[in-house]
Amino acid sequence: EIVLTQSPGTLSLSPGERATLSCRASQSISSSDLAWYQQKRGQAPRLLIYGASSRATGIPDRFSGGGSGTDFTLTISRLEPEDFAVYYCQQYVSSPLTFGGGTKVEIK
Amino acid sequence: EVHLVESGGGLVQPGGSLRLSCTASGFTFSTCAMSWVRQAPGKGPEWVSSISGKGDTTYYTDSVKGRFTISRDNSRNTLYLQMNSLRTEDTAVYYCTKRDGWHQFDSWGQGTLVPVSS
Numbered sequence: 001e002i003v004l005t006q007s008p009g010t011l012s013l014s015p016g017e018r019a020t021l022s023c024r025a026s027q028s029i030s031s032s033d034l035a036w037y038q039q040k041r042g043q044a045p046r047l048l049i050y051g052a053s054s055r056a057t058g059i060p061d062r063f064s065g066g067g068s069g070t071d072f073t074l075t076i077s078r079l080e081p082e083d084f085a086v087y088y089c090q091q092y093v094s095s096p097l098t099f100g101g102g103t104k105v106e107i108k
Numbered sequence: 109e110v111h112l113v114e115s116g117g118g119l120v121q122p123g124g125s126l127r128l129s130c131t132a133s134g135f136t137f138s139t140c141a142m143s144w145v146r147q148a149p150g151k152g153p154e155w156v157s158s159i160s161g162k163g164d165t166t167y168y169t170d171s172v173k174g175r176f177t178i179s180r181d182n183s184r185n186t187l188y189l190q191m192n193s194l195r196t197e198d199t200a201v202y203y204c205t206k207r208d209g210w211h212q213f214d215s216w217g218q219g220t221l222v223p224v225s226s
Contacts, residue, residue, distance in 0.1 A: 035212040037153075044203055044216035045153060056214065088152055092211050096169045097143075097155040 002026055002091050004100035012108040019076040021103045023089035028069045033093035036065055036074045039102075040085045048087075049074060079105070110134040110215040112204045117220030124194050124224075130187040130204030130217055138162070138182035141207040144189050146200035147219075154200075157189065158207065172198075194224045 003026040013019055023034070032052035037045035047056040049065035052072055062077040076083055084107050089100040116128040128144070143158040157178040158167045166178050177190040187204055201221050205213040 033211065037213075044219055045213075046216070047212055047214050050208070050212040050214070090153075090212070095167055097158075099153045099155070102152045 001096055002029070002094060002098055004089050004091060004098055006087075006089060006100035006103050008103060009101070010104045010106060012106050013079055014108045015079050015081055017079050019074075019079055019083075019105055021074040021076075021087055021105075023067075023072040023074070023100050025070045025072070025091060029072075029091050029093045030069070031093055032068055033091060034065075034067075034072050035090045035092065036063075037088045037090065038083075038085050039088065045088060076105075110206060112206065112215060112217035114202065114204045114217045114220040117202065117222045119223050119225065120194055121226050122194060122196055122224055125190070125192045126194065126222060128189040128191070128202055128204075128220060128222070132185045132187065132204075132206070135206065137180075137185040141210055142180065142187045143205045143207055143213060144178065144187075145203045145205050145213065145216075146198075146222075147203070148197075148200045151200075153203075156202070158210075159187070191222070194222075196224050198222065199224045 005024045007022045034052045036049040039045040053065045064075045086102045086104045111133045114130045139161045144156040147153045159178045163180045175193045179188045201219040203219045204217040206215040208214045
């Protein structure tokens with residue numbers, strides 16, 4: 001099973017600031033089969049990024065994904081008020097499909 | 109627009125059974141792999157099970173193998189999850205999700221809550 005470790009657990013930032021979230025895999029995800037999701041309180045997760053760096057339909061370009069192998073990042077270039085939420089990475093290269101523990105981006 | 113609506117959740121006692129349904133619209137259901145993903149209170153999402161578009165290939169996470177069964181009725185655009193021998197640790201919101209091929213979960217329903225408690 002591929003374990004995904006997200007850091008930091010909580011990120012306290014102000015609107016307009018840049019957010020960098022990390023996701024580290026316990027083994028190489030060689031085909032970049034990694035996605036990022038955003039979840040707001042009381043809502044279902046929403047797909048942001050797939051294939052490590054491709055934005056899903058309708059996702060603003062302030063969201064970008066990068067990385068390969070075992071180290072991946074999600075960057076939010078300038079935080080908008082609606083971006084404060086929990087973010088999860090997820091791998092789909094092998095079964096069982098697994099999610100990271102999440103990073104909460106909160107208002108400082 | 110893709111629309112996924114789950115139903116069938118509710119309080120169940122340990123050892124009991126429940127069947128969840130998910131009605132899909134806005135896409136060609138029979139050509140898409142589908143999955144169930146659950147989220148326990150205060151925890152991250154956990155993949156539960158997946159099924160191919162034709163329904164002939166299924167996958168399960170180890171903790172539900174032999175207890176849960178995923179199925180689909182393509183004539184009704186409906187996905188199911190039959191859950192037997194439920195345990196308290198199965199308590200979660202269960203989400204129906206559409207997959208892009210066998211890849212990411214690109215659409216999610218609003219979820220249905222399944223509390224397992226005596």
